[in-house]
């Protein structure tokens with residue numbers, strides 16, 4: 001497990017400082033880290049920002065289905081290790097990939113304004129989900145996307161795909177699959193959003209917890225770096241994702257579940273949260289909604305989790321370490 005090592009030394013003068021950002025090497029991860037670097041340079045003229053590329057387990061194992069290689073922390077743990085080991089001062093993650101389990105010594109220094117949280121269908125020949133022919137082959141590696149797809153279209157054949165955004169997109173663009181599902185946010189950031197043929201979102205299709213948001217971590221004992229990150233934080237985005245993460249933490253206890261969530265600030269200043277839990281085959285779906293004060297996202301997340309449990313969510317939540325149920329329609 002990750003645990004803090006010794007204290008790191010840092011140079012305190014913001015305007016003369018040098019900070020290193022730890023990132024994965026995928027095009028999307030690099031884009032996100034560069035975006036954070038640019039925001040930091042804007043906010044702190046004179047600051048030197050460097051990217052340090054770190055390989056994660058999820059990058060090394062390209063073939064196993066995500067659900068089978070142990071999920072939590074796959075894309076984040078090595079970067080957190082680098083942060084704790086003083087090899088970088090800042091870690092930039094897709095918040096969606098960051099486990100809810102806190103890591104001792106690390107804090108979420110900033111949540112920048114969230115990008116579009118919804119999912120995208122890329123179906124070059126058919127366009128819309130309802131226009132896909134029966135038994136059309138749709139690619140996704142995500143249990144959540146798979147379950148929600150099958151909930152809406154039980155006749156589809158969902159195919160597990162992995163790899164970076166462009167690799168997965170190409171399965172559809174090059175006709176090996178009828179469609180793939182990807183996050184709108186990642187496609188936009190990479191300038192690939194013109195391939196989107198339909199946006200799938202609430203109320204039928206809920207995003208992953210944290211989807212579209214970045215999570216920027218630093219060490220808890222590094223107030224200088226925390227001060228550098230302060231101008232990048234968007235309190236409304238932070239409150240939304242904290243509500244979603246409180247819900248996830250309560251429901252999953254560390255394992256991947258077909259859970260969709262949609263937290264957002266409403267015009268009345270309240271924080272609203274919708275969530276749905278499905279069985280992996282998309283035959284059953286439980287949904288809940290609540291709203292509450294924006295300064296207490298934790299309570300809101302737990303209230304929605306409690307409502308889902310009241311409806312019987314427990315039966316749909318897979319114990320840790322268990323493989324998702326094999327479906328006759330699944331293939332690789």
Ligand SMILES: NCc1[nH]cc(CCC(=O)O)c1CC(=O)O
Nearest residue numbers: 094096182183185186211212213
């Ligand atoms: N697990 C992969 C991942 N992590 C973050 C994104 C991009 C969207 C985001 O920032 O949430 C993606 C790709 C995808 O789901 O299409």
